[in-house]
Amino acid sequence: MLKKTKSGAVAICALALFAAPLAAHADAAKDLQVAGRALTFLENGPTGKATLGVVFDPSKPASVAEKNAVMAALGGGMSTGALTLVGKAVEAGDVGGVSGVAALYVTTGVNAGPVGAAAKGKKIITIGSDMSCVTSGACVMSVSADPKVEIVVSRSAAAAVGAVFKAAFRMMIREV
Amino acid sequence: MKTTLFAGASVGLIILASATTASAQSIDYGAMEQLFNEPVTTSATGSPQRSTEAPVAMEIISAADIKRSGATDLPTLLSRVSGLDVLNAGGAAADISVRGYDRSMSPRLLVLINGRQVYLDHYGYTAWATLPVQLEEIRQIEVVKGPNSALFGFNAVGGVVNIITFNPKYDNVGSVTVRAGMGGHEEISAVKTFKLGDKFSARLSAGAVQMDEWKNTVGVVSNLLTDPARVSANLDTLTQLTDKTELRVEGSWSNVQISEMLSNNTYSPTKYVTSSVKAAVASETKFGTLELSAYRNMLAAKHMVAGQLAKFDNEITVVSAQNLFKLGAQHTFRVGGEYRHNEVNTAPIGGAQIAYDVLAVSGMWTWAISDKLSTTAAVRYDKLDLERTGVFPVAFPMANNALWDRSIKETSYNLGLVYRPSDLAFGRPWSTSAPCS
Numbered sequence: 001m002l003k004k005t006k007s008g009a010v011a012i013c014a015l016a017l018f019a020a021p022l023a024a025h026a027d028a029a030k031d032l033q034v035a036g037r038a039l040t041f042l043e044n045g046p047t048g049k050a051t052l053g054v055v056f057d058p059s060k061p062a063s064v065a066e067k068n069a070v071m072a073a074l075g076g077g078m079s080t081g082a083l084t085l086v087g088k089a090v091e092a093g094d095v096g097g098v099s100g101v102a103a104l105y106v107t108t109g110v111n112a113g114p115v116g117a118a119a120k121g122k123k124i125i126t127i128g129s130d131m132s133c134v135t136s137g138a139c140v141m142s143v144s145a146d147p148k149v150e151i152v153v154s155r156s157a158a159a160a161v162g163a164v165f166k167a168a169f170r171m172m173i174r175e176v
Numbered sequence: 177m178k179t180t181l182f183a184g185a186s187v188g189l190i191i192l193a194s195a196t197t198a199s200a201q202s203i204d205y206g207a208m209e210q211l212f213n214e215p216v217t218t219s220a221t222g223s224p225q226r227s228t229e230a231p232v233a234m235e236i237i238s239a240a241d242i243k244r245s246g247a248t249d250l251p252t253l254l255s256r257v258s259g260l261d262v263l264n265a266g267g268a269a270a271d272i273s274v275r276g277y278d279r280s281m282s283p284r285l286l287v288l289i290n291g292r293q294v295y296l297d298h299y300g301y302t303a304w305a306t307l308p309v310q311l312e313e314i315r316q317i318e319v320v321k322g323p324n325s326a327l328f329g330f331n332a333v334g335g336v337v338n339i340i341t342f343n344p345k346y347d348n349v350g351s352v353t354v355r356a357g358m359g360g361h362e363e364i365s366a367v368k369t370f371k372l373g374d375k376f377s378a379r380l381s382a383g384a385v386q387m388d389e390w391k392n393t394v395g396v397v398s399n400l401l402t403d404p405a406r407v408s409a410n411l412d413t414l415t416q417l418t419d420k421t422e423l424r425v426e427g428s429w430s431n432v433q434i435s436e437m438l439s440n441n442t443y444s445p446t447k448y449v450t451s452s453v454k455a456a457v458a459s460e461t462k463f464g465t466l467e468l469s470a471y472r473n474m475l476a477a478k479h480m481v482a483g484q485l486a487k488f489d490n491e492i493t494v495v496s497a498q499n500l501f502k503l504g505a506q507h508t509f510r511v512g513g514e515y516r517h518n519e520v521n522t523a524p525i526g527g528a529q530i531a532y533d534v535l536a537v538s539g540m541w542t543w544a545i546s547d548k549l550s551t552t553a554a555v556r557y558d559k560l561d562l563e564r565t566g567v568f569p570v571a572f573p574m575a576n577n578a579l580w581d582r583s584i585k586e587t588s589y590n591l592g593l594v595y596r597p598s599d600l601a602f603g604r605p606w607s608t609s610a611p612c613s
Contacts, residue, residue, distance in 0.1 A: 037211040081207060148228075149212045155505055167465045167502070168203045168224045172216065174547055175505035 028066070029073040030145035032105075035127050036080025038143060038151055039103060041169035042125075050083050050102035053090040053124075055110055063109035066129060070105060095119060103127055112138035120160040135176055152176060202414065202422055202458055204346040205315055209238075219318040219338040220592075221540050221552050222327050222510045223500055231552045231592025232324060233259075237317040239342075248311070248355060248363065251304050254337070259321045265437035267359060267387045268305040268404035274321050274335035280437040284334030290341055290412075290426065292454050292471050295331055298490035298520045303436065306448045307339070308408040308428035310383045312351045313367040315342045325588035326554035329514075329536060344369040344377035345414040345422070353383075360388035360403070375416040382409040389435050400480060401435040402445040408432075421459035426471075428452045444480040464501025464509075470494065486524040493517045510540040510554075528566025530580065535559045552592040560584040 032052075039045050052074065056067035067089055074087035090098050092110045095118040103125040106115055112128065116138030119126045128139035131152060135142075140157045144150050151173040153165065165173075203224050208216040212226050215238060220230035227236050235257050247253045251270035255262040261278040263271045271282040281301040287294050289309055295302050320336040328336055342349045348369055355363040365383030372378075386405040392398065408430035415423045432448045454471030475490040498512035519531035538556035545551060564580035 034211065037207070040207065041211075081210060145213075149214075167460050167500070168208070170502055171223050171500075171508050172208070172212065172226055172229075174544065 027146060028069040029078070031129070031143055032070065032073055032078060032085065033080050034143040034145050034149055034151065035103075035105065035141075036078065036083045036085050038141065038169075039125070040080075040082050041166045043164040043166065046102040047082055048084065049077070050085055051088050051100055052085045053088050053095075053098055053101035053104040055090050055092055055095060055104050055106045055115055055126075057092045057107075057110045060109040063107045066107040066109075070107070096121070098122070098124070105129065106133055106139055112136060116157065120157070123161045125161055125163050126157070150174070202343060202345065202424060205340060205343070206346055215316055217316075217318045217338075219320055219336055220324070220327075221542060221554060222498070222512070223508050223540065223542060229550070229594055229596075231550070231594050232590075233321045235319045235321070237319070239315050242311055242314060242317075248357075248361070249304070250307065250311075250317075250339075253311075253317065254319070257319050257321075260319065263437075265443075266401075266404065266435045267389050268406070268434050269436040270304050271301070271437075272304070272337075277334070279439065280441055281439040284331070286328055286332040286334075286336045288328075288336065288338045289428075291338065291469075292426070292452060293331075293473065293492070293494070294450075296475060296477070296490070297473075297492055297518050298475060298477060298488040299439075300331070301439075303432070303434070303446075303448060305404065305406055305434050306430050306432050306450050308410045308430040308450065308452075309339060309341065310353070310365045310367050310381045310408075310410075312353055312365065313341050313349065313379065313381045313410070315340045315347065323588075324590060326538065326556045326590040327540070329534075329556065330558060330586055330588060341410075341412065342367075342369060342379060343414070344371070344379040344412060345416075349379075355385075359390075360386070362386055377414045379412040380410070383407070396443050400443040400445055402433050404432075404434045406430060406432045406434075417457075418459075420461070421457065424454075424456045424458070426452070426454045438479065438481065440481075442482075446480070447478045449476045450474065464499045466497075466499050468495075468497045470496075481524060484524040488520055488523050490518070490520040506544045508540075508542040508544075510538075512538045514538075522564075522566070525569055525572075527568070528564055528577075530562070530564050532560050532562040534561075548596050550594050552594075553589070554591075555587065555589045558584075558586045558588075560586075 054067050054070045057063040071087045071089060074085055078085045088101060092115050095115050101124060104119055106112060106126055106128045108130040112133040116126055126139040128134050128142045131142045133139035133142060134152050134154045137154050137156050140154055140161060140163055142152045153173055153175050155175050205216060215227045215236040216224055217227055217230055217236060218224050220232045220234060237253060242253060245253055251262050251272060254260050254272055259275050261273050261276060263278050271278055271280055273282045273285055281299060283300040287302045294307050318338040318340065322335055324332045324336050350368045352366045355361065363385035367381040369379045384407045386403065389401050389403050392401060410428045412426045417423055429451045434446055435443050436446050438444050452471060452473045456467060456469035458465065458467040471494055473492045477488045479486045494516045496512060496514040498510060500510045502508045514536040516534040519529055522528045522530060536556060536558045540554040542550060542552045562580055562582045564577045568575035
């Protein structure tokens, strides 16, 4: 009986451990913390108060919802290490004319190609909420905090906007 | 080999006593830890890595762990690391080894402070009480459990303990600690970092501790015991020479008396005076992160061996250079070279000097095969030339300095494989290492 109980407990523990990641979900505030701290590892990167443009597609509810979540998380200013990030909502079609932003946060669902091209033209760093944005070369960086901090940088996109990350940082992230 | 401690001359001892170090870059451990939500280390491969991705079995004791531990010395802290064995022989005397084989004056575990060896070369062990570091100035202690000789040289055959202090360039710390406890424990220490302008920062620390030796319940002759005491100081400065080049200069001193257990399992009322000076220039260039460092350790040690005073003066000079760079998106390389000169007098029978020179070259390659799989290969080649100069006692057997002329060549390698089957937030990567030294 005791043996049975013990085996059951082990099985439940194992299930709980493997189920835990399934419960993990994207947390805008956590991802922004990682994004903000990652920006401080840029050569000549932003310091102090920096504006993060939050790019969204008004025709896509998921993108709008994510934009709202990100703007809410940033609030009046989010402290991320040496940076204080404030948000500025930017419609995808307006990226070509955007100014006064240190980086652009591209929400999921936005057509990353044209946004990335426009950002490269203006030499602005783009941070994709969706990993495909960076693997396609449209965005410079993608970050996620859960279940483990992952940072992916597109070498070609970084070169296109003139972004150079510090050497130690490059050795601890994934580059594509 | 070490059971006949200080028998005649210390030739055999000095052969054991060799090590080299791979200096850590001046990286912002605190910012990296906050970014990745885990400690980072350079003690695994010489390249900065997240602790969960290092291709070695290692544990990192953080400053928070130290604060919570209640420990007042390093051996107590390390005794709580799985796989480490700690033997306490007195109030301040301890020997530590990795995965067994611990003994008095235990060799094989290389101990470093910011990449500078504090392992004592005159006999090949670490006298933990001599370490010129206060617990309050330690950012983290990186414990590598297993051989890492391809990075650190052949003293690291059992493992490595790399003590990383707060970096005054990035960290702002200050504390005054006063402790008192049973057994006559009295201790005071102070640590302070400060900045002068934008380009110069420094960390200054000093401390003193004394305690009663353990009660003598086993009939040790009383003149072989002494109450442990230590005074130590440390200065660490960083100067930003250019935007991408920094100069770090460190100096340390400690004066210690201790009842320690010698390797022949007798007590000795030992006195140590250690001092060191180190300078390192690190620069980020388009060819990689270049680092050139040089340091000198000086030791005066007085042991009582079989009723005779054995006084050693040991001096080590180490000059090393390395370049760390990433090629493409997947390959990180480190190439390095090192020169070491080590000399010590013979004791308790004096009249001669034993010295050796080591030339070493090393390399490391990490290949991120995919986001789940990476491999690391490291190799190091050491060439040691030993010599003896001086006279011999009358009727001493083998009275010929030429007999000491030896050249030892050794290659070490470490191989590691890290596989991450998932992004689960718990657990550690599977890794393996096949060292040879």
